Amino acid sequence: MSAVSPVLERLDQNLDASLERLFELLKIKSISTDPHYADDCRRAAEWLVADLKAIGFDAGVRPTPGHAMVVAHHEGPAGSPHILFYGHYDVQPVDPLDLWESDPFAPAVREVEPGHKVITARGASDDKGQLMTFVEACRAWKAEHGNLPCRITLLFEGEEESGSPSLKPFLEANAEELKADFALVCDTDMWDRTTPSICTSLRGLVGEELVVKAANRDLHSGMYGGPAANPIRILANILADIHDETGRVTIPGFYEGVEETPSQVLKAWETLGQDARSFLGPIGLSEPAGEKGRSVLEMVWARPTAEFNGISGGYTGKGFKTVIAAEASAKVSFRLVHQQDPKKIRAAFRQFAAERVPADCKIEFHPHGGSPAIQLGYDSPFLTKARQALTDEWRKQAVTVGSGGSIPVVGDFRTYLGMESLLVGFGLADDRIHSPNEKYELNSFAKGQRSWARILEALAARG
Template sequence: MMADITPILERADANLPKSLDRLFDLVRIKSISTDPAFKADCRKAAEWLVAELNGLGFTASVRDTPGHPMVVAHHAGATADAPHVLFYGHYDVQPVDPLNLWDTDPFEPGLKELEPGRKVITGRGTADDKGQLLTFVEAARAYKDVHGSLPCRITILFEGEEESGSPSLKPFLEANAAELKADYALVCDTSMWDRDTPAISAGLRGLVGEEVVIKAADRDLHSGYFGGAAANPIRILTGILAGLHDEDSRVTLEGFYEGVEETPAQIKAGWETLGQTAEKFLGEIGLSIPSGEKNRSVLELTWARPTAEINGITGGYTGEGFKTVIAAEASAKVSFRLVGNQNPEKIREAFRAYVRSKVPADCTVEFHAHGGSPAIQLPYDSSLLNTAKLALSDEWPKPAVVIGMGGSIPIVGDFQKMLGMESLLVGFGLSDDRIHSPNEKYELQSYHKGIRSWIRILNALAA
């Protein structure tokens, strides 16, 4: 049932100073998951979250894994038939190097005014993901302060290895599937369109990573003595890579576009209202001309179309000066971003078959897989999506928009595949939050209105 929301929002406003104190306490914990030196800090962050959640009436515990611990918490809803949601976030953070580029201590958070009326919270993890996950926790706090209960049944899962590949996550989901399964998942590790426009990410591109190594002669060769007669693996490899795209920048692999659907016209029309242009999007990085499929907008290219990108090439002599050799081998790392119902394994096999067909008979090729996951697409007419869209639009100056994401969040696919749950991706980060970089920040408005937004979303879901 829907509660009177006004006093809950007022309580969130009144709680804000102490909410910030709690966020500062969490940010001060150096929970860097990639560095073994901070293992104790990762556990400390998990224990801090468990203490906060238990204090709010959740049944919360630290769950050990072969790596850093998980935090799992449960809370009953206001009624026995209230919807059940699983909220996911991560408490670990990226390393802070290079430290000399930070304006302030990365683990001593504070408030900074960028311009009149615009304050930001500074520190490592403020945006990715401690500030984001605490918007939900603080929303639950305000709700309980006013009504003594929560409108939905809530399970919380906070992990401590997201920034280091989540090696413990899948085994943990498999072992605890019955406990963690809910009606749907809520994921906060995403962004808004701009400072005044909230966004729901309806699509995530999948990913296939491949490394290919082509070997020719049994050693590097003198390019004068053998040049013109001996196979050159760099030449073979670059020719193969060049052939991955046609003159219209479409990927040439057989069957590559199977499962790729056109974005609905009304969705593309909505994207056009956002005012993004190729000049604006690419101008920020010193470019101006889109390189993808012809006659597609930059938002469609980055949110709704598949890609093949060459991420690195090695081979031959690359040191100082010059060395006239024909390399014995050359390698490349290639990634494919997937959309719709593209099958990662079919894409991998199509790539390998294509490469094998181009390698001369006296040369060899090796492949090394580097992960693969399908795309995620929430139906554009999903009632879950539309409920959240209306709730967000009530909170922010501008109506919520439905966007795509060019990147991948594997946990969303795991929730869908392993737990049978759709995910609602709502976050309040901004593109200039400098996540993974020095001087990370989180807008104070994002934190404050993020709390209020989750109050509205939970209230709407309960109705």
């Protein structure tokens, strides 16, 4: 019999007890962004430490300038991999409270339809429920076998919902202690209610604000229209030149480091049933606007973009004013993939824009963040093992997906700890995280525990 079999049985038998523990954690109002709840955040960290010590972890509350980190260690068999598991115990504010159907800090199991039950509470899905699926898997392993199959370090943050201001300094200061073979992050979603997924890529980001300046004051468009340079027109020309008629970005060197997605991965994405109509229809659109010849999933998960997020210049109030503005500005964001270098992208864009400004006009640039993309190798042995473990549990092929956005902690793990990350989560798109009436599927909580138990066994296997 497989070593994981009795662990799975124990998890099933103790589901009610694991729910009780989750409810204790969910009752704590650990809202990190509001100083009024600082004591509650501390209490959540201390609750986790006590629970982890009960399992056998060497756990402690680690102070930071903000809310505390929870760090815990447990040894594993000689030669087993060292895993760092990350989650966060802080939650979003609950406002507007009057939109909640029940007290956000009075967790309950509610049957939304026959046979379909959900856990309701702030933090149920993001991220206390997800965090505890891994803790419960460790608890069951320890109870059945007296040890864990791998060497495990846990890092639970208390400021994820407020920008993680203490995370980078903490990782840098404690890199030697925290560095592992790879990281597991449980703060993502499944593809759908019955299809597990692993996120293998996150797009990077470069943000730039550019300001074009011409005359030394706003001008009457009748008196100066024609001879005087118009910053709005100059800016419009710059932005219009960034894309060609096929949707490709025309900035020289922009696609340096962009790799083609393997054909077998593209074929797997095609089976997910997401096309332009299903993707764009709910937002009132129908025609893809990006690179021609690319599917919507490939565009979002594996291709870089240049998007305009705001334009300002001249008179924008009610009515009409015939004025040539002295300046105009735009906010532009670039989503990066694969090996694109944020510094090179920023420099190339600035040169591209500056070349399109008349000699007697000026252009200024203001940076707004920059981070590289994250791409886990499709042939990673960690990915292969985790995907098979998820498939075994859910009896449905686990899919590898990408994310159009960014999860900063994954980049921080690479930068400060030199580690790649597997992003495995059991949330759903309709869990209403950050909104009133947050919920977490009871089935996700139960099978999430079982999934982690299987993943731990798979990752510990030799070869």
